[in-house]
Amino acid sequence: MPDFPTIKVPQKDPQPVPTESFEKMFAKATDAEMRAFILCGWLAGLRLNEALHLEREANDKFPYLDLLHDRIVIPAEFAKAVRDQWVPLDPDLRAALEALPDHGVRVFDFQGPNGDRVGLRAVGARVIRLARLAGVKITMKTLRRGFGCYHAARQPAQVLRKLMRHANISTTMAFYANVDDAVEAAVRNGRALNRALNNRENETETNDEGIDGTL
Numbered sequence: 001m002p003d004f005p006t007i008k009v010p011q012k013d014p015q016p017v018p019t020e021s022f023e024k025m026f027a028k029a030t031d032a033e034m035r036a037f038i039l040c041g042w043l044a045g046l047r048l049n050e051a052l053h054l055e056r057e058a059n060d061k062f063p064y065l066d067l068l069h070d071r072i073v074i075p076a077e078f079a080k081a082v083r084d085q086w087v088p089l090d091p092d093l094r095a096a097l098e099a100l101p102d103h104g105v106r107v108f109d110f111q112g113p114n115g116d117r118v119g120l121r122a123v124g125a126r127v128i129r130l131a132r133l134a135g136v137k138i139t140m141k142t143l144r145r146g147f148g149c150y151h152a153a154r155q156p157a158q159v160l161r162k163l164m165r166h167a168n169i170s171t172t173m174a175f176y177a178n179v180d181d182a183v184e185a186a187v188r189n190g191r192a193l194n195r196a197l198n199n200r201e202n203e204t205e206t207n208d209e210g211i212d213g214t215l
Contacts, residue, residue, distance in 0.1 A: 001209070006074075013174050013175075013177035014145040014148055014149055014174055014175050015145065015149065016146060016149040016150070017142055017143065017145065017146030017149065018137065021089055021134075021136040021138060022038075022136075022143070022146065024135065024136055025038065025130060025131050025134040025136055025138055026038065026039075026133040028134040029130060029132055031095070031098060032099060033037060033100060033108060033109070033110065033129065034126065034165070035096060036093070036096040036097050036099075036100055036108075036128075037051055037052075037108055037110075037123070037127075038130070038140070038143060039090075039092065039093045039096050041140045041141075041142075041143030041144050041146075041147065042055070042143045042146060042147060043090040043093040043131055044072055044087050044088075044089070044090060044093055044147070045087060045144045045147035045163060045164055045165075046063070046087075046144065047140070047141070047144060048062045048119055048120055048123065048124050048127075048140040050074060050078075050139070051063075051079070051108070051140070052110075052119075052123055053106070054072070054104060054106070054107040054108065054119060055105050055106055055107060055126060055202055056102075056106075057105065059075065060075050060077055061075060061077055062075070062078055063075070063078060064106065065089070065097065065099070066086070066089075067094070067098075070089040070094065071086045071087065071088060072086060072087050072089055073086045074086065074087075074165065075084060079165065080114070081117075081165075081167075083088060085165045087163060087165070089115055105143075108123075109130060110122070110123050110168045112127070120127060124139065125172070127139060127140050137175065141209070144164075145175075147163075147164075148160065148163070148164050148175045148177055149164055152175040152176050157169065157172055157173060157176070160172050160175060186198065
C-alpha cells in the first residue's frame with residue numbers, strides 16, 4: 001500500500017469574546033432564565049451540560065450551588081474526575097440565579113411547546129438562536145472560552161487551570177496565546193513605573209543638591 005500524506009489540521013487557539021458581543025446577546029434575552037443561563041458560561045465558565053444540570057442542593061451526582069461558600073460545585077462523579085471541582089460564584093451570577101423561580105431541585109427548567117423539559121441539544125440551539133438574533137456568533141462553548149481568555153489575562157496558569165477545571169495543563173496554556181492586550185498593558189505599566197521611579201530619583205537628587213547649597 002502506498003504511503004498516504006499526513007494531513008496536519010491547524011489548531012486554533014481560544015479567542016477572546018468581545019464584551020460588546022456578549023452584551024448584545026444578553027440584551028436580546030427576553031426572559032430571566034435564559035439571561036441567567038448564559039451568565040453561567042460568561043461568569044463561571046460552565047459547560048452546557050453543567051449549567052443545564054445545575055441543582056440547588058448539595059448532592060453527589062450533579063453540579064450544585066453552594067451559596068454558603070459562594071461556589072458552584074461540580075461533583076467528581078459528574079465531572080469524571082478524582083475529586084470534586086468548584087468555581088467561585090460571581091455576585092452578578094448569584095443574584096441572577098437567586099432571582100429565578102423555584103422549580104424544585106433543578107435551577108433551570110427550560111420547557112418545550114408541549115410543556116415538557118427540553119434537553120441539551122434544544123437548549124444549546126436556543127443559545128445559538130439568541131446569538132443570531134443579536135447578530136453575533138456565540139455558543140455556550142464560546143462563552144466558556146471567553147471566560148477562560150478573560151482570566152488568562154489576569155491570572156497565572158495554575159489558577160486558570162483550576163478555574164477552567166482542565167485535566168491537562170497544556171489545554172490551559174492555549175488560553176495564553178491571545179493575551180496581546182494584557183502583554184502590551186504589562187509593558188506599558190512597567191515603563192510607566194520606571195519613569196515614575198526615575199522622576200522620583202531625579203527629584204530627590206535635586207532636593208539634596210539644594211540642601212547642600214544652602215549649607
